[in-house]
Amino acid sequence: MEHDVRGVVRRNLPQAEAARVEALGRGLDNTAYLVDGVWVVRFPADPDALDVAREARLLREVAAVLDGIAAVPEPAFAAEGALGYRLLPGVPLMLLPPQDLGDIPATLGAALRALHAQPVERFEVGRDAGPPAQWLEEARELAAGLELPEAAWFLEQEPPPPGRETVFSHNDLGAEHVLVDPQTRTVTGLIDWSDAAICDPAYDYGLLLRDLGPAAPPAPAGLGERALFYARCGLIEDLAYGEPAYVAKSRRQAAWLFTPSGARPASGRR
Template identity: 35%
Template sequence: MDDARPEWEPEIDVSAAWAAELFGGRFAHVAPLATGWDNTVFLADGTWVLRFPRRRIAVPGVEREIALLPRLAAVLPLPVPVPEIVGRPSDAFPWPFFGARLLPGRELAESGLPDALRTPAAASVGSFLRALHAPDLAAALGARLPVDPFRRGDPSVRAPMARERLDRLASRGLYEPDAAVADLLAAGARSGPSDARLVVAHGDLHMRHLLVGPDGRAAGVIDWGDLCRADAAVDLSLAYAGFQGAARDALLAAYGPVSPATELRARVAAVSLCATLAEYAAATGRARLRDESLAGLRRSVS
């Protein structure tokens, strides 16, 4: 990683005033809500979420969200954003963007929900992933989706990347090297490509993208820019990064059987995601996300 240019640095950084202008002044109040690597998000009039790509690499993902989220919303058991107001590329802004109704809830990463109280959310995630990964959905939508473009389901790719990030975190005193994590990554690096069937996958399902309500129940799944076809392990990584003990058992019971090979790939993907999030959070001053990501590393090998 080039320290002079972080991976998440925006190519276009939309302001609240610019966002309001691009939506034609239809909203009385537009305020920043969240930022990530690829998108900037605003809250409009307390009920709408306005989503803009920050980097060109995110544009195909926004186009898939606009095209496919209405279809997914109709068949999934948890709410997902539905683009209702779509902005097309123009001289005013070169990429597509959209507005969707606000989903209630907070990111799991920001919720402070203790592990012991995560079982209801976990069970809902298991049912959600069972529906998302259903063969008939892959048959209906698969031809419109890329195949795991970032190779998140290939532990021989993700394990070395995770080791590099963990080394950087350790050098900053943010991570105490863990033999169990090292052993898992070594096993992942030795494994071959998966021959599992491909499913419709969220593609980037982690603690920021699962919303939970005040009662601790799952309230929605957001940020579908990495929607793709992939090994189910890519999404099942959340079972290991976000949950443990009874909560993880509830998720897997609702989802269905997971083979040892899929579990290995999911655990490696979980470590890779948590290392990435921890590094990003530390660099951008997001203490809760940093702590949740480091906890996710421990859960991933529990």
């Protein structure tokens, strides 16, 4: 095993037996383990870039904002370069077909409104506010290695103008980071806040639009065009990343998202 999971848990979480340790997942930012079927222990790939103590403080702040709306992981310890918390119930939303989602879209919309309304000074995060022109250039580079003819017209367009407002954002709110109860169609948790940042509020809406299509919570007025733009760029990025589950969900959405007359910017009211 790459990390001393049992040692870290026994020193920092004495109520855990650490009798059973399973690999839970490995991403670009973290490696996660499941301990005794109850505890998640995450080790950042770059401890200098991801400060676990700071992330623990962030999770507590987010939990206070989302109290009564959606759960987030509650830190049990942040030590020895690892973050530990109790496993939240539910399965990733990406495992559900984007139909008959019950109250899930409404809950996600409420969570985003609550987060985006907070003063940005409240959170210890950086900024991630690259202009749409930069996003489009990166999408063009990634698309060059893909078979995605339906996106050709989009890649030739001009990007939308950048937004004037930046907000505190999850900044990676794809369907893989939304936990749900598949029976009740309710949100049980929002996870993986490592990429949280101050950025364009349209981005969170765009990733949900990428994954949920017309069922996604509508973006507030003025954000719809950029939300759709980010949805399209995010889909190209998912396909280029090559993870089978991400590729599958994005292939399902490609035809809808890249139909100029079919996909309309999601837009609503605050």
